Amino acid sequence: MLSKSQIGFIKSLHQKKFRKENGIFIIEGIKSIIEFVPSAYQIHSIYYLAEYKSLLPNLPSNIKLFEVNNAELDKISTLQAPQGILALVHIPKSVPVNDKVLKNTFSILLDGVQDPGNLGTIIRTADWFGFKNVICSLNTVEVYNPKTIQATMGSLCRVNIFYQDVSELLEKVNIPIFGALLEGKSSYEMEWGNEGILILGNEGQGITTEVKKFIQFPVTIPRVGLAESLNVAISAGILCSDISRNFKK
Amino acid sequence: MLSKSQIGFIKSLHQKKFRKENGIFIIEGIKSIIEFVPSAYQIHSIYYLAEYKSLLPNLPSNIKLFEVNNAELDKISTLQAPQGILALVHIPKSVPVNDKVLKNTFSILLDGVQDPGNLGTIIRTADWFGFKNVICSLNTVEVYNPKTIQATMGSLCRVNIFYQDVSELLEKVNIPIFGALLEGKSSYEMEWGNEGILILGNEGQGITTEVKKFIQFPVTIPRVGLAESLNVAISAGILCSDISRNFKK
Numbered sequence: 001m002l003s004k005s006q007i008g009f010i011k012s013l014h015q016k017k018f019r020k021e022n023g024i025f026i027i028e029g030i031k032s033i034i035e036f037v038p039s040a041y042q043i044h045s046i047y048y049l050a051e052y053k054s055l056l057p058n059l060p061s062n063i064k065l066f067e068v069n070n071a072e073l074d075k076i077s078t079l080q081a082p083q084g085i086l087a088l089v090h091i092p093k094s095v096p097v098n099d100k101v102l103k104n105t106f107s108i109l110l111d112g113v114q115d116p117g118n119l120g121t122i123i124r125t126a127d128w129f130g131f132k133n134v135i136c137s138l139n140t141v142e143v144y145n146p147k148t149i150q151a152t153m154g155s156l157c158r159v160n161i162f163y164q165d166v167s168e169l170l171e172k173v174n175i176p177i178f179g180a181l182l183e184g185k186s187s188y189e190m191e192w193g194n195e196g197i198l199i200l201g202n203e204g205q206g207i208t209t210e211v212k213k214f215i216q217f218p219v220t221i222p223r224v225g226l227a228e229s230l231n232v233a234i235s236a237g238i239l240c241s242d243i244s245r246n247f248k249k
Numbered sequence: 250m251l252s253k254s255q256i257g258f259i260k261s262l263h264q265k266k267f268r269k270e271n272g273i274f275i276i277e278g279i280k281s282i283i284e285f286v287p288s289a290y291q292i293h294s295i296y297y298l299a300e301y302k303s304l305l306p307n308l309p310s311n312i313k314l315f316e317v318n319n320a321e322l323d324k325i326s327t328l329q330a331p332q333g334i335l336a337l338v339h340i341p342k343s344v345p346v347n348d349k350v351l352k353n354t355f356s357i358l359l360d361g362v363q364d365p366g367n368l369g370t371i372i373r374t375a376d377w378f379g380f381k382n383v384i385c386s387l388n389t390v391e392v393y394n395p396k397t398i399q400a401t402m403g404s405l406c407r408v409n410i411f412y413q414d415v416s417e418l419l420e421k422v423n424i425p426i427f428g429a430l431l432e433g434k435s436s437y438e439m440e441w442g443n444e445g446i447l448i449l450g451n452e453g454q455g456i457t458t459e460v461k462k463f464i465q466f467p468v469t470i471p472r473v474g475l476a477e478s479l480n481v482a483i484s485a486g487i488l489c490s491d492i493s494r495n496f497k498k
Contacts, residue, residue, distance in 0.1 A: 117366065121480050121482075121483060124476050124479070124480060124483075125476075125479060125480070125483050126474075127474045127475060127476035128470075128472055128473070128474055128476040128478075128479050129472075129473050129474055130473030130474035130475075131474070151480075153476065153477065153478070154476075154477070155475075155476045158474065158475055158476075187490075188494045221377075221490060222493065222494070223377055223378075224377070224378050224379030224493055224496075225375075225376045225377055225378055225379035225380070225407065226376060226379075226404075226407055227373050227374075227376035227377040227402065227403075227404045227407075228402065228403070229377075229402070230373070230374060230377050230486070231370050231373060231374070231400075231482070231486075233370075233480070233482070233483060234370060234373075234374050234482060234483065234486035235486075237479070237480075237483035237484075237486050237487050238486050238487055238490045241436075241470060241487045241490070241491075242490075244471065244473055245437045245471070247473075
C-alpha cells in the first residue's frame with residue numbers, strides 16, 4: 001500500500017521538470033529491471049504486483065521494495081498498459097565525453113533530435129551494432145523521457161549517453177567527422193575506416209549550420225524513389241549497419 | 250463555420266470503426282494535401298484556416314472546401330499541434346495484389362506489425378528506395394490510423410498498400426521469398442537478385458510459424474553488441490538499403 005505522497009512523487013516523475021529536480025527516472029517491465037540491476041545505474045526503489053516478486057533478481061539491500069495493487073500501479077505507471085513492475089532509477093551524474101572513449105570506435109552524435117521514440121530507437125540500434133556512445137546536443141530530447149526509455153528496450157544501460165555543447169566537442173576532437181546529409185558521398189561507397197563520429201540532425205531541419213561546418217565527410221543514403229527524406233532513426237540504422245559491415249576486426 | 254454534425258462526423262473518423270464504416274480517413278498539413286491531390290486517392294473535402302487558402306493547389310470541382318477557425322480546427326484535428334489544414338480522403342477499394350506487380354521488383358510483406366508509427370515509417374522507407382508494394386497481413390495495424398498517416402510523411406500516395414491473407418498469397422507466388430529472422434544468412438552476404446518479397450514480423454513475436462514456413466531465404470542483420478533485437482522499421486530500413494545497393498539496373 002502506497003501513501004498518497006509516494007504516488008504523487010512517482011507521478012511527478014512523469015514530467016521532465018520533476019525528473020530533473022529529483023534526479024530520478026522511471027523504468028518499467030521485468031526485463032528492463034533485470035538489465036538495469038547489474039548495470040552502472042543505481043536503482044532507488046521497485047514497485048511490483050505480488051506475482052512479480054519471484055521474478056526479481058538478487059538485489060542490493062539498499063533498494064526499497066513496495067508491493068502494489070493494480071489500482072496503484074495504474075496511477076504510477078507511465079504506460080497505458082502497465083507491465084506489472086516498475087522501478088525508480090537515479091539519473092547518473094552528467095560528464096562530458098572524453099577523447100579517449102571516442103578512439104577506435106564509432107560514436108553517434110545527435111544534433112537536436114526531438115522525438116523521444118527516435119532517440120530511444122537510435123540507442124537500441126547503437127547497442128545492436130556495438131556502438132558505445134551517443135552524444136546529444138543540449139537541445140536534443142531528454143533521454144529519461146518515458147517514451148525514450150521504452151523505445152530503448154533496455155539498451156540504455158549498455159550505451160553511454162552524453163549531453164553537451166557539441167560544437168565545443170567537435171572543435172577539439174581529432175577524429176573523422178561524418179554527417180548524414182541529403183547531398184554527400186553514397187554511404188555504399190564511403191570508406192568509413194575504424195573510428196569516427198556520425199552526426200544526425202533534427203527531424204525537420206536536419207543538421208544545424210553551426211554543426212554542419214565540422215563535417216569532413218558528408219554521407220548520403222542513395223535514394224531511388226520519391227520520398228523527400230528518411231526518418232532519422234532509419235538513417236541512423238542504415239548508416240550504423242554500413243559502418244559495421246566495413247569495420248575491420 | 251462548421252455545423253455540430255460536421256464536427257461530430259470528422260471527430261468520429263479519429264476512430265477506426267468510423268473510418269471503416271464511412272470509407273474515409275484524414276490527412277493533415279499542406280504538404281500532404283499537395284501530394285494527395287494529383288494522386289490516385291480521391292479527396293472528399295478540405296478544412297483550412299483562412300491563411301492557407303492561397304497555398305491550395307488547383308482542385309477538382311467536386312472537392313468541398315470549408316474555411317474554419319482555430320477552435321474548429323482544434324476539434325477536428327487528430328494532432329496536438331494542428332497544421333492549419335486537413336482533408337478527408339476516400340479509402341480506396343481494397344484489391345488483392347496480383348502476381349504481375351510483384352515481378353522485377355521487391356515488395357515488403359508485414360506479418361502482424363502493430364505499431365502505427367512503425368507501419369508509417371516502413372511505407373516512407375519503401376518510398377525512399379522505390380519499392381512500390383507493401384503487403385499487410387489481416388492482423389497488421391490499419392494504414393489509415395492518423396499516426397500511421399503522419400509517419401508516412403506523404404509517401405502513402407506513392408506506395409500501394411494491400412491487406413490480405415498472406416499465407417494464401419505466399420502459397421501461390423512464384424518469386425523468391427526472404428524473411429527477416431534472428432538466425433539466417435547475413436544480409437551483407439545475401440544474393441538478393443532483382444525480385445522478391447521481404448517478410449518482416451510483429452514487434453514482439455516476429456514472423457508467425459504459419460508464415461515462416463514459406464521463407465526460402467532467411468536473412469539476418471549481423472549483431473555486434475548486446476541488444477536482443479532491432480526495431481522492425483529499422484530492420485526494414487537496413488534490409489531495403491541492402492536490397493537497393495545490390496539491385497542491378
